[in-house]
Amino acid sequence: MNKPDSLNSLSRGIASLALMLTCICSQAFCEDAPAKPGRPNVLLLLADNWAWPHASACGDKSVSTPTFDRIAENGVLFRHTFCQVPSCSAARAVLLTGQAMHRLGEAANLWGRFPDRLKVYPGLLAQKGYVVGHTIKGWGPGHYKGKKHTGINPAGKKYPSFGDFLKKLPGDKPFCFWFGSHDPHQPWNRGAKFRAGLDPARVEVPPYVPDHPVVRNTIVDYYAEVQRFDHECGELLKLLKSRGQLANTLVMMVGDNGWQMPRGLANVYDAGTRVPMAIQWPEKIKGGQSLDHFISFEDFAPTFLAAAGLSAPGEMTGSSFLPLVTGTGESSWRSAVFLERERHANVRAGNRSYPCRAIRTKRHLYVRNLEPELWAAGDPKTHWAVGPYGDIDNTPIKELILSQRDKPEIRPFFELGFLKRPAEELYDLSKDPHQMKNVAALAGYAELKRDLTHRLDAWMKATEDPRAGDPALVRFDSYEYFGMPARKKKKAPARKKKKAPARGKKEAPAGKAPASLDTPIRHSFLGVGNASKAVIVGEDGSIEWKVDLPASDGWVLPGGNVLLALYRTRGFPNGGVVEIDRKTKKIVFQYKGQQRETSTVQALPGDRFLVAELGPEPRAIVIDRSGKVLKATPLQCQKKNFHMQTRMLRMLPNGNYIAPHLLDFAVKEYEPGTGKVVRSFPTDDRGRAKRDWPFTAIRLENGNTLIGCTNGNRIIEVDATGKTVWRVNNEDIGEKLFDDACGAQRLPNGNTVITSYHANGDRVKLFEVTREKKVVWRYSGMTTGFHHFQILTTNGKALKNNTWK
Structure with missing residues (x-):
């Protein structure tokens, strides 16, 4: 796990997780549990896309951050803090849960859904008597408990301001508060009052973007919002001090991920993952410290819990760093940090992610791009969100590079930031601190690359990364995306007057139902999906029946029961098949898949079932109710992407099987048992x-x-x-x-x-x-x-x- 190098924390594995859950449930985690005297308040000051080293205490002479500098002076400056995943929603989910991104299900994606099953440190503190709240931006963007993040949030109840929260705070209760600023998130137009002293000629332009007046002025706009965030944090600390509560408050000031530049946000390079961080806790932490230890966002939740005297739940993959800052540090603290990403914006055809896994040491960065055939920055043409190359947010710098990409002086920056990338990247930070020269293919780095690869593989396995066993997994691509589509450029109005719709009817926007449809047809149906689960919808559109199981195929059987092929879940790690009593919702038959995924099921005469199993040896099997495999038929299809091997496999009236093979671009008819293809339709x-x-x-x-x-x-x-x-x-x-x-x-x-x-x-x-x-x-x-x-x-x-x- 992302812990000290021994990885001995695997003792917090699946077996002990069950025990831990039992213990947690049995403890007095009640909302009104009395707070222990002396427990600190916890105040998180979180910036939105604030990258290292853009604070004066971090060595950046172009920007002034007196509040951050003062926290570092009174406490600890961390020089190697990484957000673990360079995407707002996912990074904040890691921060809240103390778990690596790939363990968080739909919360691993931007504009995703935050599952109810995930424990978060604000909730755990609330159950021990803390008063919890947040203001402005908590976790998000995305959906939580069926609502948009702006209405209800895992960071706690929303308040208009920190001052309003403090006014309602009982005097005998410790608090946990999340101040989530929108600064310095683009469009970088909110910091005009804080531009004083910022000079475009003096800013340092990183070598991965062109040294151009547009770039320099844009960086100044960004710095102005950094300074505005710093000022607002200073006002919060003044308020705490006036109330006499600053000394016993653990204050953390940090960015949630890197800045919105090419190779910044949404990239596992330092510009996207390394962030400024400082903490203070006057009653417990000695000031003036500067630490080079690797800190990951997974460590925040265990640290906040430890400060309150609580143990971290067993599923957390991070570690408390309190021993490092209180003088009782471990010599075995990690020597590397692990980074990853899945889907940031929905900017690739098929709603595809750009999955990466990486390991960052003091000297090197090794990156594994699991789908290098995809566009790292997003498709050149708009798919759904943002626009072309949509994993790079729309800024004047992006517009400059795209509009002048054919000029010799700009072309290298376009190729570096916007084009496709190899399967492996390796950077020698002693020679290339901005990670621009890939040395993965050089013979002199072969042994080092093997070592980093082994360490990355070990971490993926130890933390139960689903891509450890299936690099081509598309689970993260299938999760719902709640973000809005890209804004279309306005077209010149047409000269010809548009014909008005008939009276009483309204035109429907693309993909939406009109107000009424002149048809007497009404259907009821069974619908299945990963996000929608399994539902029966009545002819009036109401939900008549639902089970919370992610399914890829399903049937209502003649007797009324529901037959489902399941996606991978904790109970069905390779997917499977269940038959559910429609009245009681109890499972009356189940089969657990034997390959990597179970895609389809069909009931056959004689209490048998035809099942498609995907994996290294894709096959169609016939099973009975005991789960015994009566017949197995190999399927002739590609074996690189298991999820895309086949869907909706069925038995034909002549006894043959018909199977659509997605990435083979073919529907094949098979002879059962032998696997002989008797017919194929491209x-x-x-x-x-x-x-x-x-x-x-x-x-x-x-x-x-x-x-x-x-x-x-x-x-x-x-x-x-x-x-x-x-x-x-x-x-x-x-x-x-x-x-x-x-x-x-x-x-x-x-x-x-x-x-x-x-x-x-x-x-x-x-x-x-x-x-x-x-x-x-x-x-x-x-x-x-x-x-x-x-x-x-x-x-x-x-x-x-x-x-x-």
């Missing part, structure tokens, strides 16, 4: 850049095959020779309803129902189109899309002769 007729990955394949009664192409956002019907005889996409229907068309179902009336997995908010999740490509029904309820579904009834009648889905 889906790359438009070129593979279109990403017509086959997700669903349905053999129709007429012998044709209906295929749903996910990222390609189209449905095609092919005949026995593979010739396309029917297709439908957004252009055909005149609306942008297709958004990752995973599932499809051909109804008895010949219409086709389609799911848009990545439709979120109030956008359309399911819609029905006729053979003539007219939309006749749509569903836009819930907030997340479905991986797959099953239409159950139409206008009160159960579907008969219901074809496959």
Whole structure:
């Protein structure tokens, strides 16, 4: 874990976790537990995107930070603090939970969801009598307990200001308060009053951006907000001192991640992960200290708990650094820090992350890019959020480099910050402190690289990183993204007057349902997904039934029970299959997957089930209710990306299997047992850049095959020779309803129902189109899309002769 080098903290493993949870539940963690006398207050002063070394105490002569300097003088300046993950929501989640990013589920992503299961230090302190609160920006951006982070937050109850919080504070209670400033987050236009003394000619321009007047002036704007943050923190400390509470308050002032520059925020280089940090606690910590020990954000929660006299829960991967600053430090403190990232902004086709893992020592930085074929800075064309190269936020510096990328003096900066990167990067910080010259391929560094690789692998395994066993895992890509789409540039108004819609009707925005739809059709259905779980939606749109299990495939069986193929969970580490009693919600049958992932399930006659298992040896298996494998059939597909091997595998009436293989761009029909491919339908007729990955394949009664192409956002019907005889996409229907068309179902009336997995908010999740490509029904309820579904009834009648889905 990200602890002292011995890694002996693995004793806080899964076995002891269960015991720890039992102990925690049995202790008096009640809201009104009396506070022990002498316990310190905890005050976190958190900046938004403040990078090392931009404080005068850190050696930056261009900026003035008297409050930060005073805290360092009265306490400790930390020279090697790293945020662990260079992304706002994820970094703050690590800070709150004391756990490495990859252990946090949906909280590992920007604009994700903070799971209720995660323990946070403010909550643990509150259960021991602390009064907890925050102001301005707590954890976020994202959703917590079903609401946006601005309404309810794991950092505690929100207050208008620190002063308001103190006014309501009982005199006998210690407090834990989070002051989360928006400074110095771009657009860097809030610090005008604090520009005095800042000179563009005197700022130091880092070598990874051009030395240009636009750059120098932008850095000054950034510094002005750093100085504004420092001033606001000074006012908070004056207020504490006036109340006589400063001496017994542990104050930490720190940035949440690096600055918004190319190779800064969203990158595991120092510009994105190394942050200024100083703490003071006059009653316990001697002033004037400067430490070079590696501190990770995982250490904050254990440290705050230790200061309050509490032990850290066993799942925390960080360590309290109090012994280092109180004079009882350990000689075995870590000699490296581990860094990582998953999805920052949603800026790549397919909602892809750019997964990285890294190890940073005093001398070197080793980076492993797990998907180097992707664009590190985001796709060159806007996918959803921010804009082109959207993992670099929109600033004057980004605009300068993009607009002048073809000039010889600017081109090197574009190539360094915006283009694709190799699978491995290695930097010698003694010669290259800004990490610009990759030496990973040089023979002289081979032995060092092997050592760093081994240490990184050991940490990933010790902290149960899901990518340790499956580097191509796409779990983090499948989590819902709650961020807004990029703003489109305004077009010149058209001269031709637009025809008004018919009276009584409103035009629908792209992907959204109109106010009314002139159709008598009403469907009920089972919907399944990773974020949406498994739900049955009635014809009136209400949720009639739900289980909190992430599922990729599901059926309502003739007897009424629900059959699900599960994503990987704690109880099903390789996914699995469950049958659930619809009335009691009890599991009446289960099978735990034997490969890396379980993607689909289909009930067969004779109490048997057809299951698709993904992994090093992808296979279709037939199991009975005891879980015994009756037949195994190898699948012929790529083995680099397990998650994308196959979906919606089904048994045909002739006994063969049909399997859509996404990254093979082919639907294959197999002979059971032997695995012989008897027929194959390619889906790359438009070129593979279109990403017509086959997700669903349905053999129709007429012998044709209906295929749903996910990222390609189209449905095609092919005949026995593979010739396309029917297709439908957004252009055909005149609306942008297709958004990752995973599932499809051909109804008895010949219409086709389609799911848009990545439709979120109030956008359309399911819609029905006729053979003539007219939309006749749509569903836009819930907030997340479905991986797959099953239409159950139409206008009160159960579907008969219901074809496959």
